[in-house]
Amino acid sequence: MTTPTLAIGWDRIRVAIPRVVEAGFAIFVVVILGAVMTVKSDVFLTTGNLQNILLQTSFLACAAFGMTLVIIAAELDLSQGSVLALIGVVAAETMVRNNSIVLGLLAGAGVGIAAGLFNGLVTAVLRVPSFITTLGLLIMARGLAREITAGNTVGNLPGGWKAWWSGEFIGLRMPIWVALGLGVTYHIILRYSRFGLRIYAVGGNAEAARRAGINVTRVRVTVFVLGGLAVAVGGFTLLGRVNVGQPNAAVLTELYAVAAVVLGGTNLFGGRGSIPRTLAGVLLIGVIRNSLNLLNVSSNMQDVWLGVVFVLAMTSQFLRRYLERWANRSEDTAIEVEVEHELDEERRAIEQAEQSALEELQTVESAEQSADSTTEQP
Numbered sequence: 418m419t420t421p422t423l424a425i426g427w428d429r430i431r432v433a434i435p436r437v438v439e440a441g442f443a444i445f446v447v448v449i450l451g452a453v454m455t456v457k458s459d460v461f462l463t464t465g466n467l468q469n470i471l472l473q474t475s476f477l478a479c480a481a482f483g484m485t486l487v488i489i490a491a492e493l494d495l496s497q498g499s500v501l502a503l504i505g506v507v508a509a510e511t512m513v514r515n516n517s518i519v520l521g522l523l524a525g526a527g528v529g530i531a532a533g534l535f536n537g538l539v540t541a542v543l544r545v546p547s548f549i550t551t552l553g554l555l556i557m558a559r560g561l562a563r564e565i566t567a568g569n570t571v572g573n574l575p576g577g578w579k580a581w582w583s584g585e586f587i588g589l590r591m592p593i594w595v596a597l598g599l600g601v602t603y604h605i606i607l608r609y610s611r612f613g614l615r616i617y618a619v620g621g622n623a624e625a626a627r628r629a630g631i632n633v634t635r636v637r638v639t640v641f642v643l644g645g646l647a648v649a650v651g652g653f654t655l656l657g658r659v660n661v662g663q664p665n666a667a668v669l670t671e672l673y674a675v676a677a678v679v680l681g682g683t684n685l686f687g688g689r690g691s692i693p694r695t696l697a698g699v700l701l702i703g704v705i706r707n708s709l710n711l712l713n714v715s716s717n718m719q720d721v722w723l724g725v726v727f728v729l730a731m732t733s734q735f736l737r738r739y740l741e742r743w744a745n746r747s748e749d750t751a752i753e754v755e756v757e758h759e760l761d762e763e764r765r766a767i768e769q770a771e772q773s774a775l776e777e778l779q780t781v782e783s784a785e786q787s788a789d790s791t792t793e794q795p
Contacts, residue, residue, distance in 0.1 A: 447700055447701050447704055457708075466707065472593060475595070477703075479647050482647050486607070489607070491619070492540060492640065493675070498667040498670035500529065501651055503558040504525040504649050508524055511524040512575055525649050526646065526649045530642055531645070536550050536645070537642060542634060566662065568664060582660075595654055603647070620688040651670075680729075
């Protein structure tokens with residue numbers, strides 16, 4: 418194998434490295450951490466503990482799936498935790514007052530959609546940065562949740578509500594199936610629909626998307642509405658687990674969701690990402706929290722370690738960006754090497770052709786000289 422061929426092969430491997438890191442970072446860490454915890458604790462790999470991890474992260478997964486769409490569109494939603502708490506208390510209050518699960522679900526879903534619509538309209542139409550818009554809604558939604566309940570929890574929900582969420586299907590509790598169903602739905606929207614392609618286009622380059630005929634404002638508003646709907650599903654999931662509406666629930670959920678999305682490999686600056694990657698990030702956070710509990714780490718120190726996770730999430734994002742720039746330089750080098758290799762082959766081909774032509778000319782001249790000599794003889 419020639420040196421240029423080896424150089425081209427190595428540079429192509431370097432180009433693939435950041436893509437592998439981006440797609441497999443969270444999964445790799447989950448596997449390593451799982452192996453360590455298997456040695457450290459006899460409980461970690463038990464069926465009950467694994468299902469507990471999935472159950473505890475079910476509502477976070479719903480919020481993170483909605484956050485994935487928002488971040489791919491190059492926006493941010495910091496209101497998720499407060500809106501989730503508001504949805505929980507509104508749904509619970511409606512169920513208790515009317516003794517109707519359906520009305521509670523409709524009321525909670527309406528709150529989630531309204532919150533997403535508010536974020537989308539203010540951000541896309543009024544051109545207020547999504548960071549400011551959703552930060553304002555974070556404060557307003559938490560205040561509304563406390564005002565509705567006077568700071569108290571809302572209990573005594575209809576019996577059928579708890580019974581349904583406590584049920585199992587193929588050995589898994591219903592909150593897990595609801596989160597998986599939402600993830601599959603949003604994955605289909607992102608990967609197999611025209612609207613999903615528009616989300617990637619807007620997040621990658623909004624101006625280019627606008628020039629291509631995409632209604633950027635409509636895409637952004639719809640993304641926030643879908644994000645609000647995902648938060649509503651997460652609110653129902655949490656309400657189904659604890660069976661009471663809590664105005665102070667889901668604190669910092671939005672930060673955990675952002676961390677899960679970024680750890681999973683979605684680009685924080687938009688244009689790239691997927692639901693399966695976010696699911697891997699959610700599982701990583703769930704495994705970390707579960708491991709800290711099994712190791713009897715205090716709740717205060719758990720907050721410290723989870724803060725470290727947030728920092729690592731951003732660090733991994735910039736690491737992937739560095740690897741991508743490094744790979745782009747490598748790709749340019751690979752192209753230069755390949756072009757130089759092709760030019761060398763063309764030069765050799767030209768030299769061989771010239772040599773063949775020269776030899777043929779010499780043969781013709783020798784033949785002419787022999788003919789002339791034969792003619793001059795008497």
